[in-house]
Each structure stands twice: as structure tokens, then as C-alpha cells.
Amino acid sequence: xxxxxxxxxxxxxxxxxxxATDKRMTEAEVVAELRSGMTIGIGGWGSRRKPMSLVRAIxxxxxxxxxxxxxxxxxxxxxxxxxxxxxxxxxxxxxDSIPLEPHFRKARQSGAIKVMELDEGAFYLGLLAAxxxxxxxxxxxxxxxxxxAMNPEIKTIQSPYPTPPYETxxxxxxxxxxxxxxALIHMNRADLSGNGQFLGPDLYFDDLFAMAASKTxxxxxxxxxxxxxxxxxxxxxxxxxxxxxxxxxxxxxxxxFTECPPDYQRDEAFQRQYAATAKDPQAWQTFxxxxxxxxxxxxxxxxxxxxx
Amino acid sequence: xxxxxxxxxxxxxICVVACAEAFRGDRNLLCNPIGNVPIIGGRLARATFAxxxxxxxxxxxxxxxxxxxxxxxxxxxxxxxxxxxxxxxIFDIVWSGRRHVLMGASQIDMWGNQNIAAIGGWDKPKAQxxxxxxxxxxxxxxxxxYWVPQHSIRSFVPEVDVVSGPGYDRMRExxxxxxxxxxxxxxxxxxxxxxxxxxxxxxxxRSLHLGVTLDEVKDNTxxxxxxxxxxxxxxxxxxxxxxxxQLIREVLDPNNLRDRELPA
Numbered sequence: 001x002x003x004x005x006x007x008x009x010x011x012x013x014x015x016x017x018x019x020a021t022d023k024r025m026t027e028a029e030v031v032a033e034l035r036s037g038m039t040i041g042i043g044g045w046g047s048r049r050k051p052m053s054l055v056r057a058i059x060x061x062x063x064x065x066x067x068x069x070x071x072x073x074x075x076x077x078x079x080x081x082x083x084x085x086x087x088x089x090x091x092x093x094x095x096d097s098i099p100l101e102p103h104f105r106k107a108r109q110s111g112a113i114k115v116m117e118l119d120e121g122a123f124y125l126g127l128l129a130a131x132x133x134x135x136x137x138x139x140x141x142x143x144x145x146x147x148x149a150m151n152p153e154i155k156t157i158q159s160p161y162p163t164p165p166y167e168t169x170x171x172x173x174x175x176x177x178x179x180x181x182x183a184l185i186h187m188n189r190a191d192l193s194g195n196g197q198f199l200g201p202d203l204y205f206d207d208l209f210a211m212a213a214s215k216t217x218x219x220x221x222x223x224x225x226x227x228x229x230x231x232x233x234x235x236x237x238x239x240x241x242x243x244x245x246x247x248x249x250x251x252x253x254x255x256x257f258t259e260c261p262p263d264y265q266r267d268e269a270f271q272r273q274y275a276a277t278a279k280d281p282q283a284w285q286t287f288x289x290x291x292x293x294x295x296x297x298x299x300x301x302x303x304x305x306x307x308x
Numbered sequence: 309x310x311x312x313x314x315x316x317x318x319x320x321x322i323c324v325v326a327c328a329e330a331f332r333g334d335r336n337l338l339c340n341p342i343g344n345v346p347i348i349g350g351r352l353a354r355a356t357f358a359x360x361x362x363x364x365x366x367x368x369x370x371x372x373x374x375x376x377x378x379x380x381x382x383x384x385x386x387x388x389x390x391x392x393x394x395x396x397x398i399f400d401i402v403w404s405g406r407r408h409v410l411m412g413a414s415q416i417d418m419w420g421n422q423n424i425a426a427i428g429g430w431d432k433p434k435a436q437x438x439x440x441x442x443x444x445x446x447x448x449x450x451x452x453x454y455w456v457p458q459h460s461i462r463s464f465v466p467e468v469d470v471v472s473g474p475g476y477d478r479m480r481e482x483x484x485x486x487x488x489x490x491x492x493x494x495x496x497x498x499x500x501x502x503x504x505x506x507x508x509x510x511x512x513x514r515s516l517h518l519g520v521t522l523d524e525v526k527d528n529t530x531x532x533x534x535x536x537x538x539x540x541x542x543x544x545x546x547x548x549x550x551x552x553x554q555l556i557r558e559v560l561d562p563n564n565l566r567d568r569e570l571p572a
Binding site for chain 1: 426431442
């Protein structure tokens, strides 16, 4: 190998590297990777830091029969209201400032969707098991409650270790892995290659959603150079590694109307408007046409801006 | 006046003190009340007779200090953060057992089974509520108390539609050692205070709030409540002291959120 070969191949490698690590995509390109019938995990918590621009892109697609796994908020509500959901897996579904999610309630009360309702800690362990490629993790959560009767597919297991002073081991719930085809999460900041930074009070379980999924797509308020992360927050805020991330979407106000502090708080007035549409089919149609049918995230933001 | 019972206390303030009393004796654990009256009660307990409890700001921190209930207020107040405690850490605390939660119940029965999930069963509920949330894990791991601001035959029912948080009959069925961390300590309603200190662990009247009659409680309860046979009459819930009223009114709830949860 000559010197010139070496330098040529180094340059080629460097170019390939640059190409391989730029994972930028649009919402439409992410949705093009999804298929009907998939199990999709959505990060955030209630009405907090939800990847709403990606959720709305799903609403506009012809995807259907989805299984949605989420610490549920308006993501589940909107997907139910537009008939995208075959099954919802959740510990709760809430809009936080509005405790009960009206669109989700409507879907439940009409029997439109199947559900796997879990203790929210058991839900965490299901994600953790999937992240660690374990079939289940044991927990006491669910023993004695109706969680097991509601979900006959969840089994118990006897500990092989005795529980002193007893001679036998205790019976525990074997919380099955919540394996995801795809995870969608929203971060405050990301770089081109998919490292994600949260700047708010809680990461929630977004790292586990990413790890539990075959493919993860991350939207972020802003894409910044990797070197700039530390100007935004301490290294404790760098909790999503690009090794788990397949695509990055820059989506300013991408979590609207859920909160995304410190970038913005929840748009409570908009959330109230959204919630009220569950009672009124005409209002729902107007809301859908005005906001959800907007062909892009930019068009959606314009519609939000121009609405009184 | 400090230390003497006051008679101008509202029902909501009596309930705050009843919630605080649920935490008496708790030491190094997370005091985790949910709802305004329970939160004021928890903070009152820590500010007075249970100083060793730690307290969550309900966002992501365990915080010191006495400050007003309500997110908007607490954001304005400089809080001394003792520990960073995002949701993941809260689950760790739940599983460690170092927690006493005081939460709501849409329905509760004589064994202390709680429902916050759905009315009319779970297959196709008449009314979908919050979901199981953390109730199953809470009950099997640490002490729990309940706050029911509207005591009626719709909330105190013979049988709950869904068991979110299991009560004593379910724990008897489960048996030892699985049930060893379960304790439903107290139920506080707008009418009285209830516990399970009975031989078969069925719900017992512990005290009635000032001005509440036994008939009123019986008429509004969908099952038979146990009563202490050794007493001629049912005890009256302890009234707030002057110091407690001052803390409630001036420090912990100056905007009177307690009355919004429990109209006088």
C-alpha cells in the first residue's frame, strides 16, 4: 500500500463517516419507514415532551392497526381519535392539567381499542426488560390487584430463592418485555448523529424507549454541533446515545401543545380546545382540518400562530 | 392560643389535619400525598410532628422548607432541593418501601380495595378513569392512605369495579410473604376518618368530623362499617391547633386551594 492509497482511503473513510452519522430526516421520511400493524413506543409522560410533530405525521398517513406503548397523553388521544390504534399499552393516559384524556376515554368507552393496562412501575420494567433483551423482569407490582386479571397474558413466577423465614421463594409478577418496532422521542437538543439532550426536569423513560426499539427516531427542538451540548447543560443531561438512534428530525416547538421546558411550557389554552373537541363532532372536524390536516409541521405552527 | 383547639376551623382544615395525622410516626421516608388537602396535610405533618419525612415538589425534586401548595406558587418560591428525584427514582423509592402515599379513590370498599381505573369493569368501561397508574405497585410495596373528598354510596361501595390498589381481603388471599409490605393505614373523607384496626381488617370508623352524625356516615356508606364496641360514642376528629391553623392559612395554603377541593 502506498502513501497515496492510505491518504485516499482515509479521506474516503472520513467522508463515509460523515455521511453515515448525519441522520437528519423529515417527519414524512420517518413515517415512510413505519408500517401498519407495528408496535410504536412514544416517549415523554402525560402531556409532557411528546414528539407531537411525529405523531401528527402519523395521523396524516394511511398507517393503521398500530399498537401504541406510552406513558399516555395526547399522543394516545389523537391516535385513538383518528382511528390509528388497534391496541394501547399504558399505565395511565392523562393530560396532566386535565386529568382524564377525553379522546382516549371515548375510544375505551366505545370499545374501539384493545388495551394492556399496567401498573406504571411494571410498565417501566417491561421497557427495561426489552432494553436488556430479557424476556421479563420480576416485580411485586400487580400482585393482589386486577392487573393480572385484566391481562391474562402476564404470568407469575416463583422465586428460586427462599424468602426468610419461609422455606420457599415468593411468587412475583413476571412483567414481560415491551418490545417495540419503533420508538419516537422528543429532546430539547440533538446533534446530527442522534445524540440527544434533555434540559427539562425529567428524562422520563425516553432512553429505555430508544433501547427497547428496533428503530428509534428522535425529534429535537434544535440540532446543534456536538461540541455545543455542554454550553446547554451539564453532561448529566446527555442521556440519549446515537447508538440507539436511527433518525433525527429538527422540529422547533415539536412537542406543542405538550410542555417542553425550558424551551416552552404547555399551551394550556390549545390543550383545552383539543380536549373540548371530544364532546362535539363538528368542533373535532374543524380542529382536525385546521391543525391536524396541516401538511407539515411548519404549516401546523402557522395555523397555531394564526388561531386566536 | 397555640396548642388549644380552635372552633372556627373549616371542614377542609379539619381534613387537612386528619391527613397530617395519617403520617404521625413516619420517619425517614417519602411523604407523598396527592391532591391539595392531602398535600397541605403532609406538609403540615412535616412542619410539626413528623420532621424526618422528606417531601416531593411533585415535579422532580425532594425539597425542604414550608411553602404554599399549588404549582404556580411553588415555582415562585426558592426551594432547597435535597435530592434529584425524577419518576424513575420515585419508582425506586416505591420498591424500596421508603414511602407513604396518600392518594385518591374513586371507589373504596370495606376491605380497602381502591379503584381509580374504570367504572363498569375494564372490558368496555362505562367510564374510563385514570387507569391503574401506580396503585398496584404502591399497595404491595409500602404504606398507603386514601383521601375521598366526596363520601357517598357511590364512592364507599360494597365492591369496587376494578381493584387498582388491593385491600386486606386480596392480601389475605395472596398470603405471606408476598403481602408483608402491605398496609392501608387510614381513609380520610369529608365526613370522618377510618382505619382497618379490626380483627378481620374491615374498615372501622375511627372518628367523625365535628358536626357529622353517625347516621349521616351510615347513610352515605354502601357497606357496614365496623365500630369500636368499647366506646359509647364515636370519637370526634381532632381539631386543628392554633399553630396548625396559622400554618395552614398563612404558610401552606394562603390561596385557600383546600376549599376548592372541599367546598365548605
